Amino acid sequence: MPGVRAGICHLPAVANPLRDKTEILITPEGGRLRAYVASLPAFHELLAFLVWKDLKVQVAQTTLGFGWLVLRPMLNVLVMSLVFGKLARLPSDGHPYLLFLLSAWLPWSYFSGVSSKATSSLLGNSSLVTKVYFPRLLLPTSLVLGGLLEFLIVFLVFVALSLAMTGGLPLAGLLWLPLPLALLLLTTAGASYWLAALAAQFRDVRNAASYLLQLLMFLAPVIWPLSLLPQRFGASAESHWFTTLYGLYPMVGVVEGFRRALLGGGEIPWQLLGLGFISATVLFITGLVHFQRSEKRLADEL
Amino acid sequence: MTTDFALKAEGLSKCFRIGAVKKKRQQTLVAQAAEAGVHALRRLTGRISAEEKAASEHWALRDLNLEVKEGEVVGVIGHNGSGKSTLLKILSRITAPTTGSVRVRGRMASLLEVGTGFHPDLSGRENVFLNAAILGLRREETRRRFDDIVDFSGVGAFIDTPVRNYSSGMKVRLGFSVAAHLDPDVLLVDEVLAVGDAAFQARCLQRIEDIGASGRTILYVSHDLRSVARLSQRSVVLDHGRLVFDGRTLDAIRHYEENMSGFRSRRTWDAADAPGDQVVRLRELELTSGGAPVTGPADVRRPLELRIRYEVLQAGLPIMPSLHLYDFGGTPVLSGVDLHPEWHGQARGSGVYETVVVIPGNLFHEGNFQLAVALSTMEPFHCHVYVHNALAFWVYDPLEGDSTRGQFRGDLKGYFRPEMDWQTERVGG
Known part of the structure; x- marks a missing residue:
């Protein structure tokens, strides 16, 4: 076919050669972690889009839509409050059990909801992951951010219930609430990164995760008060080995922090929060590293 | 720089790694951990052969x-x-x-x-x-x-x-x-x-x-x-x-x-692996244009000759050669049957035969074609040889203005672009 449209190949110069051209390096190792993290801010619009997408998909598929975001946690809390508070008569340190439970359920439902969704964040988006490149970390990260909407709704419900049942809110507690909130985000992100990557590699992680999360809930003082334990967890507790070990489970600090801040009257659990931040940071960083390392294999595995 | x-x-x-990824999907964590352990042990003790390693690997690039x-x-x-x-x-x-x-x-x-x-x-x-x-x-x-x-x-x-x-x-x-x-x-x-x-x-x-x-x-x-x-x-x-x-x-x-492609102008078969049965076997195919082998490109204007050489092993049957063209997607494009009265319906003696069919020029549109050849007997119909994708060629138009494109250089559709008889006369006004 000599001569067929051969003339068209004399290309003119690039339209805008001054355009900023970043160079991408593709290697077996998938690049350095620092470069990976540094590339993330450029994708902030995509991240926002993914957050919005998750919410939309959640809301769009049901008749009640947005209503489920309020209804689901409320139904959970009501049932649990009936069973554990009224029937099992678990102690609640003198607070109404409903509020006592809700103050801990608020961070817990966020943690467990985001973590379990994270196990399907890569599998569920395989149509994207196998076709186009973007930092896969955005997928679990979008869940961490998107979960905040439901968190906010539950928080507002708590505020309403608290005002209705006790006639007030502990304002001093709200001042340091950002502390356990930051720990919550760090822990959830770390757990999500681990679970997302593992679930793509091993299909059974998805099933195992729901049981693990249930177990973890009973391990943390969500439905029962910390005061049930023999050791005290105050601002300056003696460093008993059990206290230290238990405090390394970051959700203990989160849950107890939220409870004391929202119900008022307690001191800031510095020890629990401090230990929690140490282990949550380890969880977050190892999760990040593991995720980035497994990212390059993802398309082959999905 | x-x-x-x-x-x-x-x-x-x-x-x-062949199999590794596929297996992983169905395997449970425990089974996989066990297998990884066994694999590591075998590698440590040197019980994994080089062949085994090579067999499980596929280098795509x-x-x-x-x-x-x-x-x-x-x-x-x-x-x-x-x-x-x-x-x-x-x-x-x-x-x-x-x-x-x-x-x-x-x-x-x-x-x-x-x-x-x-x-x-x-x-x-x-x-x-x-x-x-x-x-x-x-x-x-x-x-x-x-x-x-x-x-x-x-x-x-x-x-x-x-x-x-x-x-x-x-x-x-x-x-x-x-x-x-x-x-x-x-x-x-x-x-x-x-x-x-x-x-x-x-x-x-x-x-x-x-x-x-x-x-x-x-x-x-x-x-x-x-x-x-x-x-x-x-x-x-x-x-x-x-x-x-x-x-x-x-x-x-x-x-x-x-x-590398299926674009071949000639294929031959030994007596041992010649396609066919105890009646007839295909021994050689060759596609030429004006006597020159067609390796791939075939000028749209020129006729093509397909030479079919075959060996009749069982005498007394009428052998009918035919050719079948497909596009590269497998869609049938045309079929042609040898109906020449000299041999059609005539019982043949055993021996080697050569049939040449000329495919006219200015028949195809530009495109890729693959060619299948069959050797059959009739009444009852029985196909003794059918070689799919036996040869392939592609038709190009050098755009010299004398094909059925005329001066038009744009996109045209279809399989055929034969010469047709066009007549126009002014009938009114």
């Missing part, structure tokens, strides 16, 4: 070096499994190479297989913005291009319907449209022409051509050698994961045809 390359691959290899200059349009040619798609997947960062590295300058968009990265629950509109965001475009930039994208795709009123309800054709059209309008510095295109209707394919080609002409860098993968020849001046040929040719597209196509 030269800075004018848009894409540079050095020592690129990709190894898939091997030590590939490729530099593409800014503004260059490069075609990638190779048969199925030659590593074309793996190369594009590595370049588009969907999968990582096993060794080697690639440097890409600027924004890169890819169009791999059907539908790019669409999320089924989102509408067409939302997917356009999603894809744009993945490519790093700001909302404002996307909004400016949005109408063009929808217009080009022809998706029209369905733009707000979830993509899951789209036909595969609509998905491809929208996917192509997005990638083609996002103004990437480097565009990777894999087999877009395998799907979608002919009219859209023609528009796609035109669009890719325009993008190339505007100075963008394009890597174009296709089975359709005609489109490769139309789009790119330079092409590379891959074979079993290795880059075996890099040069002018027409030379690359020739190289591909002569060495």
Whole structure:
């Protein structure tokens, strides 16, 4: 076919050669972690889009839509409050059990909801992951951010219930609430990164995760008060080995922090929060590293 | 330091472990851990043989070096499994190479297989913005291009319907449209022409051509050698994961045809492996044009001769040769049967026969054809030999103005472009 449209190949110069051209390096190792993290801010619009997408998909598929975001946690809390508070008569340190439970359920439902969704964040988006490149970390990260909407709704419900049942809110507690909130985000992100990557590699992680999360809930003082334990967890507790070990489970600090801040009257659990931040940071960083390392294999595995 | 390359691959290899990935899907964590343990033990004790290791590995790409200059349009040619798609997947960062590295300058968009990265629950509109965001475009930039994208795709009123309800054709059209309008510095295109209707394919080609002409860098993968020849001046040929040719597209196509493709002008069979049965066996096929072998390109204007040599082993049966043409997608194009009275219906003695059939010039349209040959007996009908994809050739038009195209150089459809008798007279006014 000599001569067929051969003339068209004399290309003119690039339209805008001054355009900023970043160079991408593709290697077996998938690049350095620092470069990976540094590339993330450029994708902030995509991240926002993914957050919005998750919410939309959640809301769009049901008749009640947005209503489920309020209804689901409320139904959970009501049932649990009936069973554990009224029937099992678990102690609640003198607070109404409903509020006592809700103050801990608020961070817990966020943690467990985001973590379990994270196990399907890569599998569920395989149509994207196998076709186009973007930092896969955005997928679990979008869940961490998107979960905040439901968190906010539950928080507002708590505020309403608290005002209705006790006639007030502990304002001093709200001042340091950002502390356990930051720990919550760090822990959830770390757990999500681990679970997302593992679930793509091993299909059974998805099933195992729901049981693990249930177990973890009973391990943390969500439905029962910390005061049930023999050791005290105050601002300056003696460093008993059990206290230290238990405090390394970051959700203990989160849950107890939220409870004391929202119900008022307690001191800031510095020890629990401090230990929690140490282990949550380890969880977050190892999760990040593991995720980035497994990212390059993802398309082959999905 | 030269800075004018848009894409540079050095020592690129990709190894898939056969079975490993597939198994992993079904396996449980425990079973896999157990297997990994056994494997590690065997490796420690040296009980894993080199053959076993080689058998479980598949090198989809091997030590590939490729530099593409800014503004260059490069075609990638190779048969199925030659590593074309793996190369594009590595370049588009969907999968990582096993060794080697690639440097890409600027924004890169890819169009791999059907539908790019669409999320089924989102509408067409939302997917356009999603894809744009993945490519790093700001909302404002996307909004400016949005109408063009929808217009080009022809998706029209369905733009707000979830993509899951789209036909595969609509998905491809929208996917192509997005990638083609996002103004990437480097565009990777894999087999877009395998799907979608002919009219859209023609528009796609035109669009890719325009993008190339505007100075963008394009890597174009296709089975359709005609489109490769139309789009790119330079092409590379891959074979079993290795880059075996890099040069002018027409030379690359020739190289591909002569060495690797099904484009063969001649095939012979020994008595031992000749296709057929105890009645008749096929021994040789040859396709020529004016006596010269047709290795691939066949001038649209010239007749082709197909020589069929076969050995009749059982005397007393009437043997009927026939030829069957298909396009490369397997669609039947034509059949021809030898009805010459000298032999048709006549019982033959045993021995070697040669039948020559002349396929007239100015019959086909440009395109790829594969040829099957059959040897049958009638009453009752029995097919003794049928060799599918026995030879293949492609018809080209040198555009010298004396074919049935006349001076027209644009896109034409169909399989045939025979000479026809046209007569016009003025009948009134």
